[in-house]
Amino acid sequence: MVRTPYGGRLTWKLLGGNSLVCHLKDKTKIRHKNDGVSHRLPNKIDRIVDNSYNTFLLALDGDVDFQPEAVMHLVRRMKKNPMVGAACGRIHPIGHGPLVWYQKFEYAVHLWYQKFEYAVSHWLQKATEHVIGCVLCSPGCFSLFRGSAVMDVLRTYTTEPSEARHFIQYDQGEDRWLCTLLLKQGHRVEYCAESDALTYAPEGFNEFYNQRRRWTPSTMANILDLLTDCRATVTQNQSISTLYMAYQLFLFISSLLTPGTIFLMIVGAIIVGFPSVPPWLSLTLNLIPVGLFMLSCIFTKSETQLLFAGILSAIYSIVMLLVLVGIIKEAAEEEFCSVTTVFLCFVAGVFIISAVLHPKEFSCIMHGILYFVSIPSMSMLLVLYSLGNLHVVSWGTREVKQPVTQENKASNQIKDTESGYTLSLGKIFRCICCPTGGLQQQDSVYQTILDGIKSLEHEIKRNSANEHKLQSNIDKDGIFIHNL
Structure with a gap:
């Protein structure tokens, strides 16, 4: 190396x-942001990447897992159209826990929640963008970029942030910022569903909220940038039409209205699920906790906000389960004469049909119930948390760990050997459920990868030495034959 x-x-x-x-x-050696390396690499890339359309850059996270065939699918997609500046594959979150399940569903349409979330966003959102226009974001965890396209926007991409919105748009989502520049330059970003990659998703509530705290404002800022420069983008990029920009404007406005819409939906759902509850009481029961959470996002620390968000998320999840039972009861009594029943069947039908069209990922639909009960937390509380912490520009996830001291060395050794769901009360007692040796297993995997790289390097050196020796013998034989 x-x-x-x-x-x-x-x-x-x-x-x-x-x-x-x-x-x-x-x-x-670089500033702690995912795009920090971009400020150190321009000259190096300038020497490596020429203006050829056949030079590709593969962007990866350190914890991503994929097969060589997945990269070949992206390369074939890039070679079909010279205007494709970036291509991304189907991202599958891996890990343990409810948040991962949620993201698995969301990315196909907290790991259980994330499994559903990842599924939905790929089944519906990215597929729609790819058909009617082009994808707005090629995730940096597994994407292929054309060298010439990157060189077109590299100078702008490596610009240091100088305004408040720059810190959100540039640093909080560097992959989306790069794709925005590619789109404005006239390049196309495509989605390749047959290219699969696995990446670790946040398993803890706080880490998940911090990740989405970065993603939400960054997404809004980049979409707003495209909308404000709509005419120039449509003129420059053949893949983006006025109709497509109108579609993005509709999604942008919907995102702004989502927290209020979810709030009113919960109020109405409680009335539907519990007919004995008057409207004013339902409104008050929801207004008080949401109002307190908004105040906490302004006047308290992030740790307090996350604790409050976790408590409210648990409460709202129970409420949503009760509401679901009430809706099912109403549907059984009134059958299809109820508007609520028709709407519920329509929404569920969209997800079920999408899952049927993706049989290999059909199991993601099983996490849909978790996605439903998490709607208040993920579509209302999370948005409020993101808006209340716009001033926080730290990465939030994968932070550099502090040096280990003698005082906490013993506790760190315990964490290295035990992993699971823990519950503790100060230093009085500590309980761990479903313990696993996950961290040790990951260390062994990383060590296996390093050993494989060393073995490969040794094999390459040995083959090079053999080729050199063989060439030397051939040259000697040639000289001997010539002398004869």
Whole structure:
């Protein structure tokens, strides 16, 4: 490995004379943002990437898992159309827990929640964008970029933030910011459903909220940037039409109205589920906790806000379960004569049909119930938390850990050997449920990967030495034959 100012570099010589270069980012040498490496690499990329359309850059997270065939699918998609500047695949979240399940559903239409979330966003959102226009964001965890397209926007992409909105648009979502620049430059961003990759999703509530606290404002800022420059973007990019921009405007306005809509939906759902509750009482029961949470987002620390959000999320989840029971009861009594029943069947039918069209991921539909009960938390409380913390520009996830001291060394050793669901009361007692050796298992996996790389490098050096020795023998034999 060659040490560089930004970390390190690994280079492999492939068959056919091609080179595979892997740039490794060291968080201790660059500023702690995902795009921090971009400010150290322009000159290096300028020497590596020429203006050829056949030069590609593969962006990966350190914890992503994929097969070589997934990259080949992206390469084939890029070679079909020279105007494609970036292509992304189907991201599958992995991990344990309810939040991961949620994201699995969302990304196909907290790991259980995330499984549903990831599924829905790919089944519906990205597929729709790909058909009527082009994808607005190619996630940095697994995407392929065309070298010439990146060079077109590299100078703007590496601009240091100087205004308040820049810190949100540039630093909080560097992959979406890069795709926005590519779209405004006339390039197309595509979605390739057959290219699969696995990535670890946040398993804890606080980490999940901090991740979405970055994503939500960044998404809104980049979409607003495209909408304000609508005419120039439509003129420059053949894949973006006025109708497509109108579609994005509709989604943008819907996102702004979502918290209020969810609030009124909960008020109405309680009335439907519990007919004995008067409207004013339902409104008051929802207004008080939401109002207190909004005040906490202004006057309290992030830790207090997250604790309050977790408590409200648990309460609203129970309320949504009770509401669901009430809706099912009403549907059984009135059958299809109820508007609520028709609407519920329509929404559920959309998800079920989408799952049927993706049989390999049909199991994600099982997490839909968790997605339903999490709607107040993820569509209302999370948005309020994001807006109340716009001034927080720290990454929030994958932060650099503090050096281990002698005082907490023993506790860290316990955490390294035990992983699971823990419950503790200060230093009085500590309970761990479903303990696993997950961290040790991950360490062994990483060690296996490093051993494989070392073995591959040793094999390449040995083959090169054998080729050199064989060529030397051939040259000697040639000289001997010539002398004869």
